[in-house]
Amino acid sequence: MASRKRFTGAGMAVAMVVLLATLAGCGPGSTASGPTPTATAGATGSAGPPYPTPREETYQGCPPQGDGGDTALNVLKNRIDTGNWQPVSLQDLLSLTWPSGVEKTRRSNWSQADAQTVAQSEGRPVVAEGYLLMLRHEGPESPNCHDRSSRDYHAWLAASASDDRSSAMIVELTPRVVANNPGWGSEQSILRLAGHHVRVSGWLLLDQEHPEQLHKTRGTLWEIHPVMKIEVDQGGSWANLASGTVALGNGVARTTGSQGQSTGNSGSPSSRHHRTRHRRHRSS
Amino acid sequence: MTDSWHAEAQTALDPATAAEIGHQAAAYLASAVHDEVNEAHVGQVRILVSQDGSRIYAAAAVRGPLRMYLATAWGPAGHVSHKEIASYPTLPEAEAARDAALGHQMKQGFSSIGWVDGEP
Numbered sequence: 001m002a003s004r005k006r007f008t009g010a011g012m013a014v015a016m017v018v019l020l021a022t023l024a025g026c027g028p029g030s031t032a033s034g035p036t037p038t039a040t041a042g043a044t045g046s047a048g049p050p051y052p053t054p055r056e057e058t059y060q061g062c063p064p065q066g067d068g069g070d071t072a073l074n075v076l077k078n079r080i081d082t083g084n085w086q087p088v089s090l091q092d093l094l095s096l097t098w099p100s101g102v103e104k105t106r107r108s109n110w111s112q113a114d115a116q117t118v119a120q121s122e123g124r125p126v127v128a129e130g131y132l133l134m135l136r137h138e139g140p141e142s143p144n145c146h147d148r149s150s151r152d153y154h155a156w157l158a159a160s161a162s163d164d165r166s167s168a169m170i171v172e173l174t175p176r177v178v179a180n181n182p183g184w185g186s187e188q189s190i191l192r193l194a195g196h197h198v199r200v201s202g203w204l205l206l207d208q209e210h211p212e213q214l215h216k217t218r219g220t221l222w223e224i225h226p227v228m229k230i231e232v233d234q235g236g237s238w239a240n241l242a243s244g245t246v247a248l249g250n251g252v253a254r255t256t257g258s259q260g261q262s263t264g265n266s267g268s269p270s271s272r273h274h275r276t277r278h279r280r281h282r283s284s
Numbered sequence: 285m286t287d288s289w290h291a292e293a294q295t296a297l298d299p300a301t302a303a304e305i306g307h308q309a310a311a312y313l314a315s316a317v318h319d320e321v322n323e324a325h326v327g328q329v330r331i332l333v334s335q336d337g338s339r340i341y342a343a344a345a346v347r348g349p350l351r352m353y354l355a356t357a358w359g360p361a362g363h364v365s366h367k368e369i370a371s372y373p374t375l376p377e378a379e380a381a382r383d384a385a386l387g388h389q390m391k392q393g394f395s396s397i398g399w400v401d402g403e404p
Contacts, residue, residue: 146321
């Protein structure tokens with residue numbers, strides 16, 4: 001019996017080695033398919049996750065998990081860390097896929113294979129350029145503990161100002177990040193971003209909860225969520241909204257406090273997009 | 285929860301119809317709350333109906349481990365499918381918000397047809 005036990009233990013050890021080797025070959029770090037992980041500050045190297053581990057905080061008494069729903073998804077939505085944003089075209093983001101099995105399924109019930117597939121892109125620090133077709137201040141939701149004073153902004157980012165929301169990517173401004181960016185201004189100021197040519201930086205996230213909206217009011221389940229940085233095309237240069245000096249239609253977007261962040265910087269708006277068309281869509 | 289319908293003494297709706305649309309609205313509201321708030325306890329769900337009987341409004345105060353809530357639901361009679369859940373620091377504040385919401389709807393012409401008992 002004892003020898004049998006030893007044999008079983010050795011067999012299990014071999015099986016574990018094989019399993020670990022297999023996972024290492026097909027996990028998020030694999031470059032066989034999917035987007036290439038971006039090396040960023042805070043990444044733990046080849047043995048760890050490809051993208052930085054999210055950092056969160058309790059905000060106005062609301063924990064990162066929120067107060068219900070898919071708490072694992074809420075933790076990702078409530079991250080507050082900045083990253084080494086890597087440029088990616090909106091078209092590439094819109095063409096990202098996901099396993100159908102995750103749709104409307106809580107993350108705790110995802111298969112390991114589906115979770116690994118999503119992890120190849122989720123948490124990637126990206127910066128993408130496009131037009132904000134419209135913005136909407138949403139109602140109370142579980143990530144923000146259903147607080148009426150802490151609500152997300154949904155914004156629709158499209159490759160062209162003449163696109164429809166059905167081919168746009170939703171990018172979301174969370175109350176935690178808005179609070180950390182007083183230069184973004186008031187609700188009125190933020191809503192005035194509609195129609196502007198912008199560059200948004202943030203974390204790639206799969207919001208699996210709304211597949212029914214696909215090709216109606218969104219082009220993909222992938223989102224930039226949360227948005228951590230917003231730059232606005234100001235006469236051919238990128239101006240950081242956080243500077244508090246960005247002119248948005250009916251005035252300057254903000255005026256309470258400043259984090260002293262610079263305006264303009266690395267690169268200028270691409271010529272393809274360098275035309276500002278102001279357009280507002282009605283909410284559906 | 286849906287076995288605990290209490291009809292108002294005076295209502296224009298026949299009892300069977302009132303019970304049916306009351307159950308549907310209360311069940312939808314409770315389901316939405318449990319989908320969005322962990323470990324929630326839904327209180328008594330008050331059911332209002334529009335003057336012409338076509339629209340339903342439901343409201344309940346909800347207890348949660350972190351916060352308290354006002355949960356409201358509305359839509360066509362028998363097909364309530366819209367909701368909002370908003371949090372409050374205390375149960376009395378959530379209950380006051382519920383009463384204010386019901387009062388507002390009554391000023392719009394809605395009237396109470398009954399309620400469903402809260403969860404234990």
